[in-house]
Amino acid sequence: ASEGIYLTGGGAHLPGxxxxxxxxxxxxxxxxxxxELCIIKxxxxxxxxxxxxxxxxxxAKSCVP
Structure with missing residues (x-):
């Protein structure tokens, strides 16, 4: 995360x-x-x-209960 993070999903539009x-x-x-399209893409x-x-x-499948 030294270069930062990307805020994705609809919540990225929330101000602040x-x-x-x-x-x-x-x-x-x-x-x-x-x-809001990052996940589907x-x-x-x-x-x-x-x-x-x-x-x-x-x-990853083994991590899901």
């Missing part, structure tokens, strides 16, 4: 969050274009490249 996070944790907070990349991410997904 950037400043609160920056003041509280001392990290730069960036908001990507269309933050990431999922799309995973599905398009499933073989590349399969091992990570299998490991």
């Amino acid at each position: 969050w950037q400043r609160i996070i920056k003041d509280r944790f001392g990290v730069e907070v960036k908001i990507p274009h269309e933050p 990431g999922l799309q990349k995973i599905l398009e490249n499933y073989d590349k991410y399969q091992e990570i997904l299998e490991k």
Whole structure:
């Protein structure tokens, strides 16, 4: 997080969050274009490249109760 974090999802549009996070944790907070679409765009990349991410997904599955 030395370069900061990205605030994603619909909550990224809530006023004041950037400043609160920056003041509280001392990290730069960036908001990507269309933050509410970040999750679905990431999922799309995973599905398009499933073989590349399969091992990570299998490991993540073991973390879900």
